[in-house]
Amino acid sequence: MLVVGAGTMGSGIAQLVAQSGISTTLMDADSGSLERGLEAIASRWQRLVDTGRRSPEDIAKFRTNLSSGTMADAADADLVIEAIVEKIEPKTALFQELAANAPAKSIFASNTSSISISTLGRTSGRPDRFLGLHFFNPVPVLPLVEIVRGLETSEGTLAASLKFVEAIEKTPIVVGDSPGFVANRILLPMINEAIFTLQDGVAPATSIDEVMKLGMSHPMGPLALADLIGLDICLDIMETLHSDFGDDKYRPAPLLRRMVGAGKLGRKTGQGFFEY
Ligand SMILES: NC(=O)c1ccc[n+]([C@@H]2O[C@H](COP(=O)([O-])OP(=O)(O)OC[C@H]3O[C@@H](n4cnc5c(N)ncnc54)[C@H](O)[C@@H]3O)[C@@H](O)[C@H]2O)c1
Numbered sequence: 001m002l003v004v005g006a007g008t009m010g011s012g013i014a015q016l017v018a019q020s021g022i023s024t025t026l027m028d029a030d031s032g033s034l035e036r037g038l039e040a041i042a043s044r045w046q047r048l049v050d051t052g053r054r055s056p057e058d059i060a061k062f063r064t065n066l067s068s069g070t071m072a073d074a075a076d077a078d079l080v081i082e083a084i085v086e087k088i089e090p091k092t093a094l095f096q097e098l099a100a101n102a103p104a105k106s107i108f109a110s111n112t113s114s115i116s117i118s119t120l121g122r123t124s125g126r127p128d129r130f131l132g133l134h135f136f137n138p139v140p141v142l143p144l145v146e147i148v149r150g151l152e153t154s155e156g157t158l159a160a161s162l163k164f165v166e167a168i169e170k171t172p173i174v175v176g177d178s179p180g181f182v183a184n185r186i187l188l189p190m191i192n193e194a195i196f197t198l199q200d201g202v203a204p205a206t207s208i209d210e211v212m213k214l215g216m217s218h219p220m221g222p223l224a225l226a227d228l229i230g231l232d233i234c235l236d237i238m239e240t241l242h243s244d245f246g247d248d249k250y251r252p253a254p255l256l257r258r259m260v261g262a263g264k265l266g267r268k269t270g271q272g273f274f275e276y
Pocket of ligand 1: 004007034114
């Protein structure tokens, strides 16, 4: 299978699939990002050995299942998972290019957090063999995959994807195609409200996160979670919820826009609501 986009999510998906014994190719439009993605996988695998959770022999086997590639590798892929920027134009252009290179029978999946699967499916020219496979961050750790069924996704595509998700030992939950699906329709407005709360000076970032951890039993606070997701991704998701629902309750917090404008994107840039 082919994973396109070697960032936070693509590198996690490629790692997980390779660990499951499935031959996996990872590609990225940017060679530096591809290199960083492969290095991130290598260092996570090393950590598994260092902490005694996997043997060096296991890791050697995983490595043989993973390679770096290019668009030409779509020709051999029965499944392509896209994990590039959360914007509809580059995703559409990518799926059109993939459609020209991949066999007609191969299934295309998007890891999008919020963009319509039915729309992406139509523009890919294979709406029946198109669906959302929405993984969670960090991919090797969190058990869920939201399977998003577009209006035209076929029964065969759904059945094949359920089999795939079970093969990689994740738990699938099938949901409908609606902005943000289930997870991000609920999670992102909460994160956005935490940012409004910070912007309004109600409490400092550490206190806001502690309230949600100690009072609500959340494993991490919403601002630390925003930093983990990436503030650019959070803003893109809020923009999609806002425009697709046409409801101002989803307007992104101005502070979120300012942070993204300043290049403070969270963990991936070393600075977000907290420092890393
Ligand atoms: N970050 C999260 O917590 C999270 C969780 C679930 C889903 N997602 C979704 O996963 C997708 C990727 O998010 P991410 O956080 O991994 O982003 P990221 O910024 O870490 O990585 C994106 C990668 O895509 C590459 N890229 C951009 N355009 C490309 C193209 N046309 N062809 C090939 N590669 C291209 C970039 O070089 C970069 O390496 C988004 O749709 C996002 O909404 C993110």
